[in-house]
Amino acid sequence: DGGITQSPKYLFRKEGQNVTLSCEQNLNHDAMYWYRQDPGQGLRLIYYSQIVNDFQKGDIAEGYSVSREKKESFPLTVTSAQKNPTAFYLCASMGPGNTIYFGEGSWLTVV
Amino acid sequence: QQQVKQSPQSLIVQKGGISIINCAYENTAFDYFPWYQQFPGKGPALLIAIRPDVSEKKEGRFTISFNKSAKQFSLHIMDSQPGDSATYFCAASMEYGNKLVFGAGTILRVKS
Numbered sequence: 012d013g014g015i016t017q018s019p020k021y022l023f024r025k026e027g028q029n030v031t032l033s034c035e036q037n038l039n040h041d042a043m044y045w046y047r048q049d050p051g052q053g054l055r056l057i058y059y060s061q062i063v064n065d066f067q068k069g070d071i072a073e074g075y076s077v078s079r080e081k082k083e084s085f086p087l088t089v090t091s092a093q094k095n096p097t098a099f100y101l102c103a104s105m106g107p108g109n110t111i112y113f114g115e116g117s118w119l120t121v122v
Numbered sequence: 123q124q125q126v127k128q129s130p131q132s133l134i135v136q137k138g139g140i141s142i143i144n145c146a147y148e149n150t151a152f153d154y155f156p157w158y159q160q161f162p163g164k165g166p167a168l169l170i171a172i173r174p175d176v177s178e179k180k181e182g183r184f185t186i187s188f189n190k191s192a193k194q195f196s197l198h199i200m201d202s203q204p205g206d207s208a209t210y211f212c213a214a215s216m217e218y219g220n221k222l223v224f225g226a227g228t229i230l231r232v233k234s
Contacts, residue, residue, distance in 0.1 A: 015165075042220065053128075053211060053224040054166070061220075069221070101165050109154070111222060113165030 014038065015114035017102050023122045024089065024096060032087045032117045034102030040112075042105040043085040047071060047098045048116075054101065060085055089119060097121050125149075126214050128225025135232050141199040143228045145212035148193065152214040156222070157186065157197050160209045169210070170197070202232045 015036045024030045036043065042061045046054040056069030060079040074093025079085055089096045102114040127146045135141045145155075156171035172179045172186040172195065179186045185198040199206055212225040 046224075053226040054222075055224075056221060059221065103165075105220070109220065110168050110171075111156075113158075113167070116163070116165050 015102055015104055015112060017100075017114040017117050019117060020115070021118045021120075023120050025122060027091045029088055029090050030119065032089070032100055032102075032119070034085045034087065034114060035083055036085075036102075036104045036114075037083060038104055038106060038112070039082070040104035040106050041082070043079070044103040044105075044111065045069075045075070045077065045085070045087045046101040046103065046113075048101060049098050057087065057100075126212060126223050126225040128212050128228060130228060131226070132229040133231070135202045135230065137202065137204060137232055137234045139202050139232075141197075141202045141206065141230055141232070143197045143210055143212070143230070144194065145196065145214075145225050146192075146194045147214050149214070149216070150193065151216045152223075154215045155186070155188065155195050156213050157184075158211045158213065158224075160211065160227075166211060199230075202230075204232045204234045207231050 018033045044059040045057040048054050055071050057075050058077040060066035063082050066077050066079050076088045097120050100117045103111050129144050157169045158166035159169045160166040170181050170184050172188050174190050183200045188195045209227045209229050211227050213222040215222045
């Protein structure tokens, strides 16, 4: 099936630990995005990438890092510098008509 | 600052009724206004979208009304069904879908 696959679905992070969320797409889309979702605040853009080996900061990039070594993959690392990382993380890509498609999301909890 | 304000925060509608969700934006450079539907634990999915050269767009039971002078747009769900119960997000962007700015979301519950 074509789509966006995020893993893991649930992840727990200890204080001071870096964790990486995986995002893979087989839709052949150039642009990919990472959003963070908190209750009552909608979706906020963390990072986005329009082509391989290039990415830009979104509105809340502090404490996060990304890479785009392959067109299909856009992993997000939540570093220890992110003081409040507990949230639902959504990966997305842009398809025909500039429609943005989302993955199923990953829940990150600090323990 | 780019912002999209969405209301109400939550909405309860009887089956068969009309659900109305409103959004207002500030940046007049926005030129693409989609609505997304999200079920619990899932990623949002595009429902319907409009550009400012059109005042209304209808797809099945879902209609977007757009008021450019007031900088407002709204989603109307006709004949609301329990299966429509979800969170709805409005959004806006300046580059035809690149870098969407989202509203805070509206939790819709349709009572059967």
